[in-house]
Amino acid sequence: MSKALEELRVVIKFEVDTLAAERAAVSVQEEAVSTQGGPLPGEILAVGLSARRNMCVHKDVSKEQDRERVDELCRKLTAPWAREKAVEGAKVCEHYEKYEQIINSESQLLPSGVYTMEDLREKGVQKEFGWCPYYAARRMIQSANVVVLNYQYVLDPKVSLASQLGGANIMPSLCKPKHKEVGESTENSIVVFDEAHNIDDVCIESLSVKLNRxxxxxxxxxxxxxxxxxxxxxxxxxxxxxxxxxxxxxxxxxxxxxxxxx
Incomplete structure (x- = not known):
């Protein structure tokens, strides 16, 4: 997943640099118009999304290895009832609180660019950002041009609903590239499956129920x-x-x- 985003970063940088050189050769007027805020032509928003276990930066929760345990602890710190008790001294996740603060103020999470899970995790521990990488990625995929994720986020109905993949852009100002946003419609979206011969197994596993007594x-x-x-x-x-x-x-x-x- 990270390798795909790293390669995409190189491609987009080449495209942006090429377009910038061509634009500089056109005219000063067009240059002025094209640089009035927003990303340069060719820039996109690309982000990777994975499970909480792979993206969590909470000092205690991130130490857990079991996926279900990480999900459980995360929900205990971010659930509405847990946050309501925060005034009484209950523990909450400071990274999720920072994320909520940015969302409520309609500030921008990140400018256009290509962000791997490692990039998001690094920003999650930086004082300048400090938000939860997992919830930030879930928010950004609603307006991203390119989303790199596991099969389950596309094929498994339970997981795809949780990630809101392809959903309407709830708050465009959070990630606002000046171009058509994929999140606005899935009709013209392109889905690329790597190692597509595994799709059958993933679908069978996602939509099967094991019966016992x-x-x-x-x-x-x-x-x-x-x-x-x-x-x-x-x-x-x-x-x-x-x-x-x-x-x-x-x-x-x-x-x-x-x-x-x-």
Whole structure:
């Protein structure tokens, strides 16, 4: 993943340098127009995204090796209920808090450029930036021109929903290159799979469910609970309808429109 982004960085730098040289030879007026803010022609926003375990820079959480353990600790520090308790002295992630601060102020996370996971991790520990690399990458992929990630982020419905790959650009000012943003529409996007012969295995793994006795018992229990809930709602609806009918009849009787003996 990082190698692909490093190679892309070299290609984009060559393109930017070439376009800059051509632009300098055109006219002073065009040069002035093209440099009025925003990236130079040819510049893009490219970013890599991986699991929390690979991107976390929290001093304690990043020491964990197990992916699920890292995810668990991260959520405990970043969940809304945990952040609400921060005023009472509860622990929170300072990197995530810095990220939220930047998001709320609509400041720019990073200018256009090519950023590997290592680049994002380095900026996550720098005082100038200090935000969470994982959540920053998730935000930037919404407006990035090129996104490099694992198969699961494209093929696995659970993971792709979490990363919001190809989703609408929620806050364009956070990463605002002056060009068409891929995040605005996936219709014209190009998806390139490296080692594409593995796609079958990834799809099978992502969309398969392993059944065992415990899972079957849990499923049967859930079905029973659902059946009981449906029956309860039916009874409540029937009783509500009966009560409504009685009130309607009583109202008509009081108005003299029907026989009181009905």
């Amino acid at each position: 415990m899972r079957l018992d849990q499923s049967m229990g859930n079905v029973a609970k659902l059946g009981n809930e449906v029956e309860r709602v039916k009874k409540e609806d029937a009783q509500r309808l009966q009560d409504e009918y009685k009130r309607l009849v009583q109202g008509l009787q009081r108005a003299g429109q029907i026989d009181p003996q009905v």
